[in-house]
Amino acid sequence: MSEKKLVSSSLKENIDYLNSLFQNDITVKIRKFSNIRESGIRLCVFFVDGLTSEEFISEDIICPIMRSRDLRNDTDLFVRIRDQVLIGCNIISTDDMSEILTSFLRGDAVLLVDGHPQGIIISAKNWTVRTVGEPDSEKVIQGPHEGFNESIMANLSLIRRKITNPDLKYEFFTVGRKSRTLVCMCYMEGLCDRQILQEMRTRIQNVDIDCIIDAEYVEEIIKDGRYSPFKTTGSTERPDIAAAKLMEGRIAVVINGSPVVITAPFVFMEYFTSADDYYNDAYYATFNxxxxxxxxxxxxxxxxxxxxxxxxxxxxxxxxxxxxxxxxxxxxxxxxxxxxxxxxxxxxxxxxxxxxxxxxxxxxxxxxxxxxxxxxxxxxxxxxxxxxxxxxxxxxxxxxxxxxxxxxxxxxxxxxxxxxxxxxxxxxxxxxxxxxxxxxxxxFGIPYSSLTVRDLRQIFSDTFIRNIWPNMKKRPVVSRTQDVCRQRED
Amino acid sequence: MKTRHCIIIPFVILMLIFGLASFSKGHLDNISVVTCLEIRKLSDDLFTVRAEIAETAESTGSGSSVSEILSANGTTIQDAFRQLSRIDSSSIYTGHIRLILYDLTAAREEGFGELAQFILDADNIRFNVPVALYDAECGDILEAETLITGNKGLDLERGIRNAVSGGRNISAEAFQVINSTGDDDYLLSLPVISIRETGDRTVAYIDDTAVFCGGEYQRRGTVKK
Structure with missing residues (x-):
């Protein structure tokens, strides 16, 4: 998959190629079909059984093309199918076979048209995901009770629901030479320090491992102090914590297949904080x-x-x-x-x-x-x-x-x-x-022993004790954000 | 990284060796905890040292404890104490002595030179240990019945403390005894404990005080509030 292979204009060649790649793999389904009126229009759709919605493929891909009366076997056929026949809302055409294979293995359906050296990737993912339940490791008595699951898109949607602001940016990477795992770096533009952002981007791009199964793989590779028992990146299974950290100017890294979201920068003092601290009254939180x-x-x-x-x-x-x-x-x-x-x-x-x-x-x-x-x-x-x-x-x-x-x-x-x-x-x-x-x-360049406050006058803001919200007007210093005020100053 | 490993690995191995073999001489398993030391002069060249050893095997968590008495003779206090150490298979631990009882007659006749030297030479007797005199002619204090914890050293020390706080007596500590030996004008007052028979019981009284100046006996009496 490393050398770029292009889609062939011959449907037979493409099918042979796929068959050779997935020999004896009964989960890979290839459905050949043609148009009712123009039998010369030959197409095939291939998908992975269990990852893709067969109902969607039948009703929204095969059926409209098969029954279309306006298709002619000419040079515009491919564009017409893509723009006028297919109903799906998330459709991409490409001639790169490796991109097609990656999307196909992630659960998308791929449509190939005979005589046209391109394929159409149609989003048709449909697999079973765990429900959005409260994570056992980070339970709270009071506050939101939802947690991340193993689907990256579901996790990103949970974060987006907390921060409905266009400044929330998602940047995607594919990590893992063999697993080709989707990794997303989330940050708030304007709040996040550019230097830290660039450092995180570089570290994720430099991850060179064959397979990513869980966030811990990435966490250990990108962390500072490789041999230290302490974590230099935070991790959470709660969207509320991830959103709160993003709003403090930190970066969150969401990894497909893992319910754990990595946050950075992370300092020692954060071990002693909990989501519960912010959902209970300040005195009780301080005591805890x-x-x-x-x-x-x-x-x-x-x-x-x-x-x-x-x-x-x-x-x-x-x-x-x-x-x-x-x-x-x-x-x-x-x-x-x-x-x-x-x-x-x-x-x-x-x-x-x-x-x-x-x-x-x-x-x-x-x-x-x-x-x-x-x-x-x-x-x-x-x-x-x-x-x-x-x-x-x-x-x-x-x-x-x-x-x-x-x-x-x-x-x-x-x-x-x-x-x-x-x-x-x-x-x-x-x-x-x-x-x-x-x-x-x-x-990520922030001293691990830093207190989270901006100056010593704020030492009793959100460190050893949890101050009341009206007194926590500034964002923590650890994210090096330029926009320090999170509340209007009196 | 290799240099760091070279430093850390031998260090960790040494820690394991020293750590796992950490049976020091003063380890709890091998000590007899002395709570009270009674020193008596029998004749010119004969001292008796009696030590009250807290009986750890039968102690309970409630603070009550019983004790056993070990006794040895020697030509000096130091010598008698050395003999005492030979009797017990465990190491005699004097770091937690709560009271040193010294013979009133010996103090009157010869002062505190011998006692001070013993305290100074001892390994770990604290200089703030209370010192009291006792009248050996009245009876054997360490054999007397005690009602509070069963440990005479602890009970007598508590009794002295109560007497001092109640204004009925005064206390003296080991460092004062040591200081009194080198200073002719040093005024030292020590509580005197005596044994009296009360009905069918032997009771220790802590209402007397003996006053010394420069190690010389001056008088004996009670403290007035």
Missing amino acids: RILRFAGFFFTISLPALYIALITHHIQMLPVHFLIAVAGSRQGMPFSSLAETLILILIFEMVREGSARIPSSIGTAFSIVGGIVLGEAAVSAHFVSLPVVIIVAFSGITGLIIPQLKGPVIVIRLSLLFLSAAMGIFGYFIGIMMLIFSVCSLES
Whole structure:
């Protein structure tokens, strides 16, 4: 498909070519037919069964041409069929066979006319798509409950319904040498920074992979800090979030076949925000945001601090606590670090297992995995009770920010080993490495550690707390937009 | 990227080795937590050190704990303490001592030089540990019945704190004892604990105070509000 092949004027040659390409493929249908009055007008329509509406092909392509009484087998035949006979609203003619094949494999019908070296691509897509339901990973209590599905056009329409403005631009790319996946870059003209836009365009064009199945493929290829556990692009399955980010001057990348939309630039602080923050009142949203910060601290630090304290700094523990912990450690076969590691791994296995199993046995699995296993492990003196509490709390707080689950496990284990080796000193070395790692990252030229506010006076605008809407007059600084005001200034 | 890997990979391996082998001497599994240290002078060259060890195996989460008493003799306090360490298979951990009890008679006759030296030489006795005197002639404090937690060190320390906050006594800490040994004008007041039989029970009283100046015993009496 790399060299340009033109459509032949001989219908037989074209059909032979298609037959040779799709040998033994019963999903590829080729329907030959001719006009009732002029039997010399020979045509064929080919399509993929299951991707195309057979009803549309029969009624709006074959039937009008077959029954037309005005067709003459002359040089204008092709133009007349295209402009006067076909009813479909989305029709393109081309002589490029690769373009024809791409459209045909995406679900369009292709009409070829004998004696004319061109084909007509007619949009006739009709396949089953998932309904626009709320994504499980980003549920909100209050607010819109719709989510993207696997159809790029459906997803783009969901965004367009949120922003009915001609400045919303869609730019399409075909990515994937073999899969030829349709990718769309969405942005708001006038809001989006041109430099960031050009950078995104270049990165998408430079994606050189044979197949794109999901947005994560593109996300990992275009991200900054390739080896960093942190994401430098955002991802969402919610059209409201995608639209909100577009209105902040960011770029959204929609990929055919994936319900996940990539947004950029993305900064560390955005991990701690949620769609819910903007659909609930500011006080409740602020409280939740603080909980997320605390949850992040607890989930990465608790096991490490526990190990540091009971291994290297027992003098820092209150005496009653020390006696209680020492009592629970009596007769334990493993070191504190080993039992913490074992429990963390068990917790992660239970989490991973429960994510895959059918919901009907999920409850039983959670009970056996969590309660029975934990209780039995303590009773059998396999692990001590404080470790169960620490690991369980750390694990639960880790689920507060699902998007951070990858970085959290890396940071938690790194801090754990550093603390076990060097105590609190090791813990703070780890924390400093974490801060350096975050500060050294960039997302499309924007420092990853940026706050989303334009200046420090706005620090309490939409960062650690969520201010009320009348006070959030300016767009976030991370998109470098020139049009900074989103509300009229008083 | 290769240079970075060269730095990170050995670092991670070292962390794993040190981390998985992180059994330090002071690890919780191997220590006996001393909550109270009683030092008594038996004769000119014989000291007895008794340590109250918190019984971690039977401790409960409610803060109550029971304890066992270890005792050893030596020619100095340091020597007696060393003998004590040999009795227990675990490492004697003095970082959480809540009270040091010193023999009133020894303090009156010889001052605090020996005790101060012991505290200074000890690995991890905190300098803010309360120090109290006790009248050995009245009875054995560490064998006395305690009603609060079952741990004498914790109960007596709490009793001293209550007495101080109630204005019935004053407290002294290890650093004050140390300071008093090098200064002839240093005025040091320490609470004195005595044992009295009350009905069928032995009760510790913390209502006396002994006053020393430059390590020399001055007087004994009660604190007036």
